[in-house]
Amino acid sequence: MALPRPCGDFKRSFAADEAVFPTAFSRGALVLFLAVLGAAPLALGDFWLYLLNLCGIAIVGAQGLNILTGFTGQISLGHGAFIGVGAYTAGVLATKLGAGPLVALPAAGLAAALVGLLFGLPSLRIKGFYLAMATLAAQFILEYVFMQAGPLTGGAQGLYVERPALFGLVIDSDRKFFYVIAAVAVLATAGARNLLRTDVGRCFVAIRDRDIAAELIGVNLFAHKLLAFALSSFYAGIAGGLLAYYVAAINPQAFTVLLSVDHLAMIIIGGLGSVLGATFGAVFITLLPELLKLAIDAVGGWLPIENIFPALREIIFGLLIVGFLLREPDGLAKLWWDIKAYWKLWPFAY
Amino acid sequence: MKRWMTWSALALGVVALAATAPAQQPKEPIPIGIIGDLSGPTSGLAEMAYSSRDYFNYLNEKKGGILGHEVDVLLVDGAEVIPIEVSNYKRIMTRHKPVYIFIWSTGGAKALRDPVNKIDRIPSIAESISEELVDPQGLPYSFVIGPTYEDQIRLALETFKKQGGKRVAVARCNLDWCVSPTDRVIKEGTIGRLGLELVETITWPARPTDLTSEVLRLKQANPDFIWLMDSVEGTVPFLRDLAKAGISPSKVIGIHWGRHPAVEAQLGKAADGFRTLEIFPDVDTLVKGGHPVGKEIDEYQAAHKGRRGQLRTWYYVRGWVKAKLVTEAVERVIKKAGAPPKDLAAFRKAVRDEFEGLSKFDVGAALPAINYRDHKGFVAARLVAVKNGKFEYASDWVQVTPAK
Numbered sequence: 001m002a003l004p005r006p007c008g009d010f011k012r013s014f015a016a017d018e019a020v021f022p023t024a025f026s027r028g029a030l031v032l033f034l035a036v037l038g039a040a041p042l043a044l045g046d047f048w049l050y051l052l053n054l055c056g057i058a059i060v061g062a063q064g065l066n067i068l069t070g071f072t073g074q075i076s077l078g079h080g081a082f083i084g085v086g087a088y089t090a091g092v093l094a095t096k097l098g099a100g101p102l103v104a105l106p107a108a109g110l111a112a113a114l115v116g117l118l119f120g121l122p123s124l125r126i127k128g129f130y131l132a133m134a135t136l137a138a139q140f141i142l143e144y145v146f147m148q149a150g151p152l153t154g155g156a157q158g159l160y161v162e163r164p165a166l167f168g169l170v171i172d173s174d175r176k177f178f179y180v181i182a183a184v185a186v187l188a189t190a191g192a193r194n195l196l197r198t199d200v201g202r203c204f205v206a207i208r209d210r211d212i213a214a215e216l217i218g219v220n221l222f223a224h225k226l227l228a229f230a231l232s233s234f235y236a237g238i239a240g241g242l243l244a245y246y247v248a249a250i251n252p253q254a255f256t257v258l259l260s261v262d263h264l265a266m267i268i269i270g271g272l273g274s275v276l277g278a279t280f281g282a283v284f285i286t287l288l289p290e291l292l293k294l295a296i297d298a299v300g301g302w303l304p305i306e307n308i309f310p311a312l313r314e315i316i317f318g319l320l321i322v323g324f325l326l327r328e329p330d331g332l333a334k335l336w337w338d339i340k341a342y343w344k345l346w347p348f349a350y
Numbered sequence: 351m352k353r354w355m356t357w358s359a360l361a362l363g364v365v366a367l368a369a370t371a372p373a374q375q376p377k378e379p380i381p382i383g384i385i386g387d388l389s390g391p392t393s394g395l396a397e398m399a400y401s402s403r404d405y406f407n408y409l410n411e412k413k414g415g416i417l418g419h420e421v422d423v424l425l426v427d428g429a430e431v432i433p434i435e436v437s438n439y440k441r442i443m444t445r446h447k448p449v450y451i452f453i454w455s456t457g458g459a460k461a462l463r464d465p466v467n468k469i470d471r472i473p474s475i476a477e478s479i480s481e482e483l484v485d486p487q488g489l490p491y492s493f494v495i496g497p498t499y500e501d502q503i504r505l506a507l508e509t510f511k512k513q514g515g516k517r518v519a520v521a522r523c524n525l526d527w528c529v530s531p532t533d534r535v536i537k538e539g540t541i542g543r544l545g546l547e548l549v550e551t552i553t554w555p556a557r558p559t560d561l562t563s564e565v566l567r568l569k570q571a572n573p574d575f576i577w578l579m580d581s582v583e584g585t586v587p588f589l590r591d592l593a594k595a596g597i598s599p600s601k602v603i604g605i606h607w608g609r610h611p612a613v614e615a616q617l618g619k620a621a622d623g624f625r626t627l628e629i630f631p632d633v634d635t636l637v638k639g640g641h642p643v644g645k646e647i648d649e650y651q652a653a654h655k656g657r658r659g660q661l662r663t664w665y666y667v668r669g670w671v672k673a674k675l676v677t678e679a680v681e682r683v684i685k686k687a688g689a690p691p692k693d694l695a696a697f698r699k700a701v702r703d704e705f706e707g708l709s710k711f712d713v714g715a716a717l718p719a720i721n722y723r724d725h726k727g728f729v730a731a732r733l734v735a736v737k738n739g740k741f742e743y744a745s746d747w748v749q750v751t752p753a754k
Contacts, residue, residue: 047444050437147524156529160460173469174440247433249461251526254432290437293426314389 018197037182041175049174051290056181057242058282062266063192063275064235069264070273071201072228073208074123078135080259081142082233085112086240087250091159092152094245101164101171101245105184108241109234115142116233123225127211139257146252158251161244177246184242188235193275195231204228208273269324271331280332292316378690379422380415380680382406383442384452386477390430391557392455394582395607397661398477399425401647401669402452408650409677416677417684424448432457436465443470449690449697450676456480456527459492467491471695473679473702475672479726480527481534486725491702493722495672496629497729499531499579499605501750504540505627505731506577506603508751511544515574519550521564521588521602522579529553532579549573557583561591569595576602578626582610589613589621599624599736609734609741611663618739625744627731630664630671631716642714643670671715675727678711679704718747 011017021027041049065079086108093099093107119138123131146153153159163172171177195201203224206214215221244250262285270281328334386399406421415421424446428435435458442448443465449472453459456478466474467489474492476483481498483489497505510518518541522528532551535541541548550571552564565588568576576597578588585608589599600623608626636644647670651661683700684690691697708727711720718728735744 045444047437047440050440054433054437155533156524156526157533158457158526160463163464243433247436247461248464249432249457251432251457253430253457253525289434290441293441 020193020197034186037186038179041178046174049178051287053174053177053181053246055283055286056178056185057239057246058263058266058286059185059279060188060242061236061239061263062270062278062282063188064232064239065263066267066270066273066275066278067192067195067204067235068228068232070267070278071196071204071208072225073211074120074225074228075128075132076135076229076232077132077257077260077264078119078138078142079232079236079263080255080257080261081139081146082112082116082236083240083243083259083263084142084146084250084252084255085115085233086237087244087255088146088153088159088240089237090241091161091244091250094161094164095159096152101166101180101241104164104245105238105241108244109237112237112240113230113234116229116236117226120226120229120233123229124222136257139260143252143256146255154251156251158249158254159244160249163248164245171245181242181246184238188238189275189279192235192278196275200224200227205273265321269321269331271333274331274333276336277331277333280336284332288317288320377415377419379420380690381422381424381446381448382450382452382676383439383446383448384423384425385428385435385438385442385454385458386425386452387430387454388425388427390428392430392581395477395665397663398665398669398672399452399454401661401666402673403669404650404654405646405670405673405677408646409673411653412649416681419684419690421677422446428454428458430455430458432461436461439465443472447694448472449680449694449701450474452672453477456483456530459483463489463492470698471702472698473705475676478527480531482530484725486706486723489725490706491698493705493725493727495668495675495727496606497731497750498726499527500535501726501729502605502627502629502731503531503535503577503579505748505750507535507540507544507546509603509733509748510575511546513575516545516547517549517571517573517575518546519552519568519571519573519576520548520579521552521568521576522554523556523558523581523584524553525556528579532577554580554584556580558587561587562594565591565595565597569597574601578602578604578608580605581607582612585610585626586612586616589617589624593620603627603733606731609664613736614740617736621736622738623736625733625735626741628664628734628741628743629731630668632664633662633667636667636715639716641716643667643674644715646670646714667715671713671717674713674715675705675708675711675720675722676701678708678713682707 016022021030040052044052061079061083065076068074068076089111090104090108093104119135122134126134147155163170165171166180171180203214203219206219207221207224211221266281266285267278269284270279271277324331384399384402386396387393388396388399403423403425406423409415410420424442426438426442428438435454439462442451451472451474453462453474453476459476459478460482466472471491476492476494479494479496479498481500483492483494484498507518520532522532536548550568550573552567554561554564578585580588585604592599599621602624604626606627606629609628613621633644633647637648647666679701682704683697691700706722708720708722713720718730720727729750730747731750732743732747733745734741
């Protein structure tokens with residue numbers, strides 16, 4: 001049975017045109033999704049909840065990078081280090097000053113935003129590969145700071161972050177963490193989606209599409225590029241703060257350039273410039289190794305590949321990324337839109 | 351005709367008896383989980399994880415498991431990345447439900463301290479031997495094997511003192527396991543107490559390619575002895591660049607990870623004089639000495655040629671020994687209870703208690719007697735030195751002096 005869906009554009013106001021969930025069906029689907037999300041911990045074991053929590057943290061981080069790279073067109077290879085700044089800020093506040101997560105998490109975001117702002121300064125003068133190199137330098141500088149600022153960061157040893165308490169409730173299980181992380185991820189996604197509908201968001205997109213043209217129509221390039229860096233890093237800081245609390249132990253090895261590359265892969269595979277794409281990409285990159293493991297477990301009994309799996313995993317991971325870039329450069333988001341378009345008028349397709 | 355009918359009736363009877371006889375139920379397996387680094391920065395040492403798995407396979411093939419209970423071993427890759435190690439821990443705990451778990455890195459083991467000791471209460475043994483993981487009261491389910499990094503540093507310092515030198519330098523990589531133990535020993539004042547003086551501490555990024563500038567800095571400090579804290583990835587370039595600067599390798603004692611065939615293969619006689627600690631002998635030493643573990647490994651590797659099978663290093667022995675110790679504890683539990691306890695929590699607790707109760711135990715690998723009351727197993731090491739391009743024993747077992 002085909003659902004009654006509008007065919008054509010019947011929007012009569014700007015607000016209707018800008019609605020994120022324009023139909024009763026999409027609003028219903030949102031409610032259903034949130035209900036399923038809320039009930040997930042009741043059905044899932046610790047392992048899958050742990051993965052979902054990692055996905056949630058990755059979504060926050062990926063949305064941040066998407067604001068900078070996807071919306072504003074400023075490439076960054078320092079996102080992993082900005083996540084590290086957030087993790088260490090939350091860790092230091094929690095372990096050395098006894099701050100709760102309601103203080104430590106926003107502070108983690110703000111600290112990362114400040115650092116992002118600082119390293120975003122060269123973005124007015126340089127762009128493209130040169131900006132990539134500048135942000136890569138930020139990555140290495142911050143890694144060095146994490147390692148050398150021993151009294152604050154614990155140096156190579158890192159920090160051991162105690163389980164946080166929220167309104168008197170100690171968040172000490174995957175289930176409890178799930179609700180906190182899911183709430184933050186939903187807020188972060190909603191924030192990124194709404195940002196696109198504001199004048200600031202449109203300025204970001206204008207800069208990405210043609211910075212000289214944007215400047216000619218009155219967009220303050222410097223301010224908006226810096227704002228993009230700050231917002232992106234704020235998201236990264238929040239993701240880092242969540243990671244510090246969740247994994248409980250942080251050290252500099254967790255925030256290397258590989259983490260930056262992972263996040264870049266998330267937004268590229270998901271679909272650059274798409275909020276939904278960043279979400280899909282974060283989930284895809286986080287779950288891919290686990291899904292590969294499951295596949296290997298399934299065939300492991302009759303194929304002698306168990307011993308070479310670690311190498312095989314990296315190869316399959318790389319091949320999938322290359323395959324995606326070749327076959328679907330607009331990412332997973334495009335696949336989703338295609339599926340939606342197919343079902344929209346089903347069974348009366350054009 | 352009559353005979354044919356008799357034989358047919360007999361055959362039918364046998365078949366019927368066989369069909370109606372109660373089928374022998376296989377005994378329930380013993381699940382064990384192993385997290386190794388199979389693809390990360392320390393995957394060069396992955397044979398420690400593979401060999402534990404190999405021992406359980408050997409046990410299954412040779413004896414049908416532990417007292418007839420096949421060991422169901424699951425080996426996964428933690429890649430020396432904390433979130434991946436934690437994720438794999440959860441994966442193993444949820445899907446495999448092991449009675450014992452092997453953990454890999456210092457960071458991973460630290461991150462898993464609470465899940466292991468407070469939530470799942472599962473006995474665990476880490477590949478890391480950092481002192482932070484040893485606390486029989488606070489971390490009752492966490493064990494390590496052999497003298498800790500800190501123990502080894504103290505032992506080396508005592509050796510320096512006996513040789514009459516005074517000026518000591520520390521050379522190390524910048525990873526947690528290199529920095530934390532050396533800092534801890536420096537802070538506790540052991541160097542001063544022994545009448546030594548710390549003249550320089552140099553730290554380099556992990557897996558260095560060139561250490562010339564660091565070595566020149568070291569030369570300027572003119573130490574009598576150098577404590578080297580890095581795995582083979584740092585040991586080889588350090589010794590190579592030391593030779594370039596004209597510093598004798600005989601000034602250096604390295605942590606036990608530096609006792610690696612790559613030192614002999616890549617540096618040969620250029621490393622003559624270099625000393626390192628050894629806490630496990632290699633396979634060939636065990637075979638020559640007629641020790642049971644050497645024989646077992648030979649037997650297993652002979653049966654599995656062409657797969658992973660020709661690993662002869664002490665790393666391989668270490669993983670094998672760890673699995674043997676776990677097997678001993680599980681076997682004691684089953685013997686006492688008559689069968690594996692049905693309740694997993696009770697089974698884990700019983701295995702932990704038996705593991706901690708291992709006392710004066712000879713594992714058959716030419717090691718000092720194993721005592722797990724202190725959660726370390728044993729606290730002795732031997733010095734080995736490179737002579738004519740080959741490692742040779744330079745001392746007998748030396749008992750490590752406990753921290754003051």
